[in-house]
Amino acid sequence: xxxxxxxxxxxxxxxxxxxxxxxxxxxxxxxxxxxxxxxxxxxxxxxxxxxxxxxxxxxxxxxxxxxxxxxxxxxxxxxxxxxxxxxxxxxxxxxxxxxxxxxxxxxxxxxxxxxxxxxxxxxxxxxxxxxxxxxxxxxxxxxxxxxxxxxxxxxxxxxxxxxxxxxxxxxxxxxxxxxxxxxxxxxxxxxxxxxxxxxxxxxxxxxxxxxxxxxxxxxxxxxxxxxxxxxxxxxxxxxxxxxxxxxxxxxxxxxxxxxxxxxxxxxxxxxxxxxxxxxxxxxxxxxxxxxxxxxxxxxxxxxxxxxxxxxxxxxxxxxxxxxxxxxxxxxxxxxxxxxxxxxxxxxxxxxxxxxxxxxxxxxxxxxxxxxxxxxxxxxxxxxxxxxxxxxxxxxxxxxxxxxxxxxxxxxxxxxxxxxxxxxxxxxxxxxxxxxxxxxxxxxxxxxxxxxxxxxxxxxxxxxxxxxxxxxxxxxxxxxxxxxxxxxxxxxxxxxxxxxxxxxxxxxxxxxxxxxxxxxxxxxxxxxxxxxxxxxxxxxxxxxxxxxxxxxxxxxxxxxxxxxxxxxxxxxxxxxxxxxxxxxxxxxxxxxxxxxxxxxxxxxxxxxxxxxxxxxxxxxxxxxxxxxxxxxxxxxxxxxxxxxxxxxxxxxxxxxxxxxxxxxxxxxxxxxxxxxxxxxxxxxxxxxxxxxxxxxxxxxxxxxxxxxxxxxxxxxxxxxxxxxxxxxxxxxxxxxxxxxxxxxxxxxxxxxxxxxxxxxxxxxxxxxxxxxxxxxxxxxxxxxxxxxxxxxxxx
Numbered sequence: 001x002x003x004x005x006x007x008x009x010x011x012x013x014x015x016x017x018x019x020x021x022x023x024x025x026x027x028x029x030x031x032x033x034x035x036x037x038x039x040x041x042x043x044x045x046x047x048x049x050x051x052x053x054x055x056x057x058x059x060x061x062x063x064x065x066x067x068x069x070x071x072x073x074x075x076x077x078x079x080x081x082x083x084x085x086x087x088x089x090x091x092x093x094x095x096x097x098x099x100x101x102x103x104x105x106x107x108x109x110x111x112x113x114x115x116x117x118x119x120x121x122x123x124x125x126x127x128x129x130x131x132x133x134x135x136x137x138x139x140x141x142x143x144x145x146x147x148x149x150x151x152x153x154x155x156x157x158x159x160x161x162x163x164x165x166x167x168x169x170x171x172x173x174x175x176x177x178x179x180x181x182x183x184x185x186x187x188x189x190x191x192x193x194x195x196x197x198x199x200x201x202x203x204x205x206x207x208x209x210x211x212x213x214x215x216x217x218x219x220x221x222x223x224x225x226x227x228x229x230x231x232x233x234x235x236x237x238x239x240x241x242x243x244x245x246x247x248x249x250x251x252x253x254x255x256x257x258x259x260x261x262x263x264x265x266x267x268x269x270x271x272x273x274x275x276x277x278x279x280x281x282x283x284x285x286x287x288x289x290x291x292x293x294x295x296x297x298x299x300x301x302x303x304x305x306x307x308x309x310x311x312x313x314x315x316x317x318x319x320x321x322x323x324x325x326x327x328x329x330x331x332x333x334x335x336x337x338x339x340x341x342x343x344x345x346x347x348x349x350x351x352x353x354x355x356x357x358x359x360x361x362x363x364x365x366x367x368x369x370x371x372x373x374x375x376x377x378x379x380x381x382x383x384x385x386x387x388x389x390x391x392x393x394x395x396x397x398x399x400x401x402x403x404x405x406x407x408x409x410x411x412x413x414x415x416x417x418x419x420x421x422x423x424x425x426x427x428x429x430x431x432x433x434x435x436x437x438x439x440x441x442x443x444x445x446x447x448x449x450x451x452x453x454x455x456x457x458x459x460x461x462x463x464x465x466x467x468x469x470x471x472x473x474x475x476x477x478x479x480x481x482x483x484x485x486x487x488x489x490x491x492x493x494x495x496x497x498x499x500x501x502x503x504x505x506x507x508x509x510x511x512x513x514x515x516x517x518x519x520x521x522x523x524x525x526x527x528x529x530x531x532x533x534x535x536x537x538x539x540x541x542x543x544x545x546x547x548x549x550x551x552x553x554x555x556x557x558x559x560x561x562x563x564x565x566x567x568x569x570x571x572x573x574x575x576x577x578x579x580x581x582x583x584x585x586x587x588x589x590x591x592x593x594x595x596x597x598x599x600x601x602x603x604x605x606x607x608x609x610x611x612x613x614x615x616x617x618x619x620x621x622x623x624x625x626x627x628x629x630x631x632x633x634x635x636x637x638x639x640x641x642x643x644x645x646x647x648x649x650x651x652x653x654x655x656x657x658x659x660x661x662x663x664x665x666x667x668x669x670x671x672x673x674x675x676x677x678x679x680x681x682x683x684x685x686x687x688x689x690x691x692x693x694x695x696x697x698x699x700x701x702x703x704x705x706x707x708x709x710x711x712x713x714x715x716x717x718x719x720x721x722x723x724x725x726x727x728x729x730x731x732x733x734x735x736x737x738x739x740x741x742x743x744x745x746x747x748x749x750x751x752x753x754x755x756x757x758x759x760x761x762x763x764x765x766x767x768x769x770x771x772x773x774x775x776x777x778x779x780x781x782x783x784x785x786x787x788x789x790x791x792x793x794x
Contacts, residue, residue, distance in 0.1 A: 052694040060691040064684040071677035078674045081667035088660040095656040099649040102642065109635070109642040116632035123629040130622040137615035144608040151604045155597035157346075157484035162590040168487070169583040176576035183569040190562040197555035204548040207541055230526035237520035244513035251506035265328060266423055267293040267335070274336040274441040285434040289427040297419040303412035310397075310414065310461040311407035319344055324415045325459045325469075326489035328422060329440060333455075336441045340582070341455035341471070345486035351384035352458035352470035355391065360463040366395050385480035386472035387453065390439040394421035397465025405465030418459060421467050439471060452476045456486065479600070483593070488586055490579045517550055 269291035277288070308317050326343035333340055358364075358376030372391055381389040396417040397405050425436035442455050457471040474481045524546060528539045 060688040067681035067684040074677040078670035095653040106642040109639040116635035179576035234523035237523040247509040342486040347482035348458040356460040392469040396467040
């Protein structure tokens with residue numbers, strides 16, 4: 001059953017506001033009355049055993065005031081107890097509200113706990129999945145970051161390649177301009193020389209006719225001594241001219257020989273087309289190879305002076321070696337109608353080094369192994385990301401020297417080994433069914449990967465001294481191959497330093513010959529002069545004729561030289577243009593690679609941003625799943641806390657109700673004490689009233705006796721007074737302020753008496769009367785308007 005509190009309120013009516021006094025009239029000396037004579041008699045009877053004195057009145061009054069104070073204190077205590085009950089009632093209500101809220105919270109927590117228990121496994125699975133998704137997203141972000149870094153590095157390398165190719169193009173433009181200038185100058189010189197030669201031929205014809213006419217009328221003798229000296233000088237000059245001419249001829253022969261070698265180091269048969277030769281028979285290849293012409297390797301003094309270690313090449317040395325090999329190979333490809341290959345690509349340099357190192361590490365030499373090291377080639381192929389791969393393996397420095405090759409040689413010697421090995425694999429490869437030749441000519445692969453596939457190649461030497469020519473094709477859809485640093489060497493051989501030096505020697509020899517010819521002409525003029533005065537007239541003509549003939553001969557020779565050199569200059573200008581066009585193409589390719597790299601970089605950054613956004617979303621999902629799991633895991637604790645709170649609130653309510661009950665009991669006890677104090681006060685007031693009345697009665701009796709005694713002496717004088725003092729039964733006696741009886745009412749009769757001996761003064765009586773009035777009012781209010789509580793049970 002539920003225990004409840006019902007508040008009861010008794011309304012104070014207007015009647016309670018009336019002034020109620022306890023013994024008020026009896027307390028005032030001026031107006032104190034007795035209801036009738038019987039009261040006086042009753043009072044007299046009450047105090048008959050002893051005479052009532054003023055002291056008795058005072059004692060009764062003191063007892064009454066003490067009882068009044070006790071009643072006031074009891075009333076104050078009752079008021080405080082009532083206030084405490086009111087306050088505690090509010091606290092009980094607060095405790096009741098707290099308990100109700102705690103029970104509601106417990107109900108909610110219990111429901112949450114049930115739901116959490118049902119969802120616990122699902123929440124854990126959600127957290128596990130969210131964690132796995134988040135981990136996978138983080139890995140994707142890391143992978144994307146790595147790809148972005150790789151794309152950035154590749155883009156930077158491609159930009160460097162653009163700068164390098166741009167520099168190569170600038171050099172090619174400069175070389176092209178010089179070649180074109182040389183051609184233009186040679187053509188202009190040729191034209192000028194031919195015109196000058198024609199003019200000199202005209203002059204010679206005229207001078208010869210003039211000389212013939214002069215000789216018809218000449219005479220005179222020559223000085224013998226002067227003639228002999230002039231003749232000796234002429235002979236010496238002739239010897240000098242002959243020697244200078246021999247030097248010119250020797251220098252010209254050397255220039256012609258070197259110039260012939262710079263045309264093509266290896267000349268393939270006319271009409272060679274590699275794509276038509278794929279299915280040739282061995283005999284067809286052999287017939288073709290017999291027509292190959294080789295000028296032989298031309299030593300380079302600068303390369304001869306450069307010592308290298310093939311096992312530890314510097315980047316510059318390796319690049320020079322790759323450029324020589326690429327230029328030689330591109331000569332062959334150009335003649336075979338194939339696209340040129342690129343060298344110095346990072347992917348090929350790494351691949352060929354892996355091949356050479358693999359052979360070295362396995363001690364795989366060409367003399368004891370019948371086949372290529374397939375394991376090494378497969379690894380290099382996979383790591384290089386080529387679409388197809390081939391290797392030509394030559395002995396080169398490895399001539400079966402069991403002591404091994406230490407790799408120390410010159411750059412010129414390494415280039416010579418490359419030349420000789422390539423030549424041998426081109427024109428003497430019948431034992432291998434011309435497989436090496438097909439590899440060098442890139443005759444295989446493009447039929448599979450398309451004409452747009454690009455060729456790359458590189459060369460390296462292993463520790464035994466064997467050469468490895470590592471080549472491959474890269475399809476245009478292949479973005480994994482690292483082509484950074486790739487260059488395309490020209491398909492012609494530039495003039496060597498030896499040719500340049502030989503051309504310088506030839507020019508100097510021609511200059512010396514010209515000077516010797518001038519000296520000879522001077523000597524011839526001296527001989528003619530000494531031959532006789534008679535010949536003086538013809539001498540000048542003969543000298544002019546001889547000079548013209550020499551000039552014509554020199555001009556004819558110069559024309560011949562210019563005409564011979566002109567095709568070479570045309571070819572050089574053409575080659576320079578081709579080199580420039582190749583460089584221009586390389587630049588366009590490099591710029592396209594930069595553009596593609598930039599697009600790829602932007603693409604990968606976009607992928608990275610998307611991965612980071614996705615990872616952020618999954619991380620947020622993980623946090624939400626973890627928060628939900630933690631919330632569900634804490635549901636039981638929350639329920640326990642709510643249960644504890646309900647118990648605490650219930651106990652607090654019980655404590656508050658217990659305290660309220662105690663305060664109500666105390667309030668009731670205090671009210672009882674008020675009632676008891678009021679009873680004591682009313683008893684004291686009644687006692688006081690009786691004492692006063694007895695005292696008055698005694699005074700009345702004394703007054704009456706006095707009046708009687710006075711009447712016996714002066715009966716006339718007191719007759720009116722005695723008449724007025726007649727006291728009939730049921731009369732009411734009143735006393736004046738002097739203590740005498742002022743009125744005794746019984747019908748229409750009034751009596752007076754002296755009451756001057758009452759013990760209290762008017763002011764004291766008034767004070768007591770006011771206090772009694774307040775106490776009386778309080779008692780009425782408390783008695784008639786009680787505010788409290790009542791318990792009941794359902």
